[in-house]
Structure formats: C-alpha cells, structure tokens
Amino acid sequence: MPRVLVIRTGSAPDDVRAAHGDFTEWFAALLAPAAVVAADAEPAGALPDARGLDGVVVTGSLASVTRPEPWMDALGGWLLAAAEQIPVLGVCFGHQLLGHALGVRVERNPRGPEAGTREVTLTRAGRADPLFQGLPERLAVQQSHSDHVPALPPGAVLLAGNGHAPVQAFGHGPRIRAVQFHPEFDAARTRALCESERELLDAARPGLAVEALSSIRETPEAARILANWRAGLGGA
Structure with a gap:
C-alpha cells in the first residue's frame, strides 16, 4: 500500500x-486506500525524510505566495528535492x-x-498525461483562489487552462504535477467556502458571491484526478 504525505499549508x-x-x-478520503500521513508546512524542518514515502501532496492555504515567508522557500526546496525520487x-497554493x-x-x-464550479480545458499534453486519464477535454472543477501562476515555469508543460487563469495545471519532469483547482472539494465544501x-x-x-454559489455542482470526474495520481505511486 502506498504511503502518501499530505503537507498541510493552512486550514479551512x-x-x-x-x-x-x-x-x-x-485528501485522505480520495486517496484511499493509500496510507495518508499528515504534516504541517511550518516549520519545514519537521517534515519527514522523503525516502520513506511513495508520494507527497501539498494542500491549499489561506496564505499567499505573493507575501513570502521563510517556510515557503524552505518547503519549496524540500519539494523539489523530494521530486527527484517520488511524485x-x-x-492551489501547492500549485x-x-x-x-x-x-x-x-x-x-x-x-x-475564481470561485465556484468552473471549467478548464485540457491541452493535448494534458489529455495524454496519466493525471487526467479517462477524463473529458473540458472538465468541470471546483475553484477557490485569488492568486495564480500567470506563466509556465521553465521546463514545464501546460496540461490545462481556461480564460481566467491560463495555467490551471502543469507538469514538470516525470514526477511534479500541479493543479490550480481543487479535486478534493465536493459541492458542499465549495459552497461552504x-x-x-x-x-x-x-x-x-x-x-461575485451569488454568481459563484449559483455555479456550484458536483464534479465527480475531477475527483478522479487524485485516484489517477495515486495509481501511479510506488507500492500501489
């Protein structure tokens, strides 16, 4: 059974x-039957040795990368080092x-x-990526963010986008994947947020609040993204 670390960068x-x-x-509910262990991002020095893990997920947060704090740079470096070995x-914030x-x-x-239920469009690379295996080209997803990544990182591949935030998902090398939207949200959680x-x-x-609330619907296909990611882990 794979062992997944979920790094909590904030709370609801x-x-x-x-x-x-x-x-x-x-995340734990949608990653099952993977064994999920949790750690808080701050302090980053408390994060476990990645060699004992099969994968890492980084959550959303009420914090903002546009207001950098030392733990963010420390965690970012830790994640890039972990990605040399594991997915x-x-x-959202993790993206x-x-x-x-x-x-x-x-x-x-x-x-x-961008809030409520919105659509993103997979690119050709996205349609071919295992993260989106079996999902439609136009995909309804749950959104809750004010910040975004306006351009791809060097060496990254665009996997999905839309008119509001052009980089909705990207891949970097064989093990880094990032999504701006929330596959872990269902309609009730999105509505509550x-x-x-x-x-x-x-x-x-x-x-905007009424517009976002009126858009909300279930997105079961987007929830499959986490199962797709789990399926690619060692020990699965």
Whole structure:
C-alpha cells in the first residue's frame, strides 16, 4: 500500500472546518486506500525524510505566495528535492508554491478571484498525461483562489487552462504535477467556502458571491484526478 504525505499549508476557515473537517481529511478520503500521513508546512524542518514515502501532496492555504515567508522557500526546496525520487502533487497554493520554487512569479490575478464550479480545458499534453486519464477535454472543477501562476515555469508543460487563469495545471519532469483547482472539494465544501468568503468575493466584484454559489455542482470526474495520481505511486 502506498504511503502518501499530505503537507498541510493552512486550514479551512473555522466555520467550514467545524462542518466539514479540514483539508487533510478531504485528501485522505480520495486517496484511499493509500496510507495518508499528515504534516504541517511550518516549520519545514519537521517534515519527514522523503525516502520513506511513495508520494507527497501539498494542500491549499489561506496564505499567499505573493507575501513570502521563510517556510515557503524552505518547503519549496524540500519539494523539489523530494521530486527527484517520488511524485509530488501541488493543489492551489501547492500549485503556486511549486511554480515559485521552479522559478516563475506568482501574482494576484488581475481578473479577480475564481470561485465556484468552473471549467478548464485540457491541452493535448494534458489529455495524454496519466493525471487526467479517462477524463473529458473540458472538465468541470471546483475553484477557490485569488492568486495564480500567470506563466509556465521553465521546463514545464501546460496540461490545462481556461480564460481566467491560463495555467490551471502543469507538469514538470516525470514526477511534479500541479493543479490550480481543487479535486478534493465536493459541492458542499465549495459552497461552504464561498459562503465563508462572501464578503471577500463581493469586495472583488459586487455579485461575485451569488454568481459563484449559483455555479456550484458536483464534479465527480475531477475527483478522479487524485485516484489517477495515486495509481501511479510506488507500492500501489
């Protein structure tokens, strides 16, 4: 059975966590039957030796790579070193952190937050990548982010994009994969996050919260991304 480290880079807001649990539990449910162990990103020195793992997932966060802290650079370096041996998957903040570690700038998206259920389009490389095996070219996904990676890191391959954030997924070498969206979210979690962030969304654009909430639907195909990633791990 594969052993996966889920690195928690933050927690859901208190009201969301009280009703739905926290990020680590959401990943654990979709990575089963992999054995999931959890670690907090800060301090990065507390992270285990990657040699005892089969894969690493980096969660989303309320923190921002546009406001760097020492633990972010430390974790980014640790992830690149781990990826020399085992698969690493970054999700939302994790996607942005990997982009930053690989040499690309992360910025506040000038188009504003992307929230609710949205569509991304797989590129030819994305359609051929095992991460998206069996999934349609146009894929409904759950979104909750204000920052984005505006360009590919050097040496990376674009796997998915959309008009709001052009780099929705990328691959770098054989073991690094990153997605801007949230395969671990279901409709209820996305709705709870949108409700919790209603003021933030409407401050970005009046009416955005209602627009995001009205868009929400289940995305079972996107949830399969984690099963696809798990299937490629050693010990599977």
